[in-house]
C-alpha cells in the first residue's frame with residue numbers, strides 16, 4: 001500500500017517537473033520570421049471580407065443613419081465616413097511596417113516607438129522624443145479610430161493618413177528618412193520584396209517596391225485600429241446595465257448644456273473633428289503653440305487644435321497637445337478654472353464660445369472621470385509581430401526620458 005502511494009506521488013511530481021520543463025522550453029522558442037512569411041488572409045476583427053478580397057467595416061453604429069456632425073450626437077448616432085476596403089494582406093503588411101524600425105534612417109525608431117499598443121497607441125510622454133533624443137513640441141495622439149478622421153495632426157496640417165505618414169517618415173527630427181533611402185533599403189530586403197509581391201499581386205514579382213504601396217499598407221493597418229466596443233458603447237446600444245450609476249451621472253454631466261463636452265467631443269467618435277481654441281497651457285517655459293493658425297493661415301485660429309477623440313483616454317496620459325496635464329482629473333478640471341485662465345497675458349485668443357465657466361463641483365468632476373474611463377476598449381488590439389522581415393528587433397521604447 002505504502003509503496004504504491006509513494007510511486008503515485010513520485011509520478012505526479014515527475015509529471016509536474018516535465019510539464020514545467022516543457023513549458024519553459026516552449027516559451028523560450030521564439031517565432032522566427034520564416035514562420036510568419038505568409039500574410040494573413042483574414043480580415044481583422046470589426047471587418048468582413050467581401051468577394052473582392054476587401055475588408056469592409058462592420059459595427060453596430062451602422063444601424064443608425066444620422067451622421068455625427070449635425071449637432072450634439074445622441075447615443076445612437078452614426079459614425080462619419082471612415083476608410084475601409086483594404087485587403088487582409090495589405091493590412092498585415094502594414095502591421096509589419098508599423099513595428100519595423102527599418103523605416104527610420106538609422107533603424108532606431110518605428111511608428112510603434114511613439115504609438116505603442118500598450119500605451120493606447122501613444123507613448124506615455126508629455127511630448128514625444130524624436131531622432132537623437134530630441135524632445136518634440138507636441139504629444140503623440142492615440143491612433144484608435146484614426147481611420148475615421150479627415151484632418152490629421154493637432155493642427156490639422158495633413159488631410160490623409162498618407163500625407164501624415166510622409167511628413168513623419170521624412171521629417172529630420174523624427175524618422176529622418178528620405179524617399180530614395182527608404183525605397184533602396186526595402187528593395188534590398190528579400191523578405192519585404194516577397195511580402196509586397198504577395199500584398200500587391202497585380203504587379204509583376206520583379207518590380208520594385210514603390211512609395212504609394214508603403215503608404216497604402218501603413219494606412220490599411222491603421223484603419224484596423226477600431227475601438228467601438230467599450231462599456232459606453234454597450235450602454236449606447238441599449239444594454240443599460242453596462243454603466244453603473246456614477247458612470248451614468250458622469251455621462252449626463254458630459255452631455256449637459258452646462259459642461260458642453262459633447263458639443264465638441266461628440267459621440268460616437270468623441271470628436272466633431274473641428275478645431276477649437278480652448279486656451280490650454282503650454283509646457284513651462286515654452287511659447288504659445290500657434291496650432292491651426294499656421295496651416296489654415298488664419299489669425300482667428302491662433303492656438304486652435306483639433307478636438308481630440310476621447311476613446312481610450314484613460315490609457316494615454318499625459319493630456320493635451322502639450323502633455324501638460326498628468327491625470328484625467330487635471331485635464332477635466334481645466335474646463336472649470338475660468339475661460340482663458342491659462343492664456344499668456346500678451347496673447348489675444350478667440351476662445352471658443354462653448355468654453356465658459358461651468359463651475360462643476362468636485363463631485364461632478366469625479367463623475368466625469370468615471371464616465372471617461374468607460375470609453376476604454378482595446379479588444380481589437382493587433383498582434384505585435386515577434387519577428388520582423390528586416391531582421392531588426394521590435395524595439396518599443398520602454399524607458400521614459402523626461
Ligand code: HEC
Nearest residue numbers: 110111114128129130138139140141152153154155165168
Ligand atoms: C518620434 C515619435 C513618432 C514617431 C516615430 C511616429 N509618430 Fe505619429 N505622431 C507623433 C506626434 C508627436 C504626433 C502629433 C504631431 C503634431 O500634431 O504636430 C503624431 C501624429 C500622428 C498621427 C495623427 C493622429 C491624429 O489624430 O491627428 C498619425 C496618424 C500618426 N502619427 C501615425 C504615425 C505613423 C504611421 C508612424 C510611422 C510611419 C508614426 N506616426 C511615427 C509622434 C510620432
Ligand code: HEC
Nearest residue numbers: 259260261264276280305307308319320321331335352354
Ligand atoms: C470647444 C470645444 C471643446 C469643449 C466644449 C470641450 N473640449 Fe475637451 N478638448 C478640446 C480641444 C480642442 C482639446 C485639445 C486642446 C489642446 O491640446 O490644447 C481638448 C482636449 C481634451 C482632453 C485631453 C485629450 C487628449 O488626448 O489629451 C480631455 C480629457 C477633454 N478635452 C475632456 C473634455 C471634457 C470633460 C469637456 C467638458 C467639461 C470638454 N473636453 C469640453 C475641445 C473641447
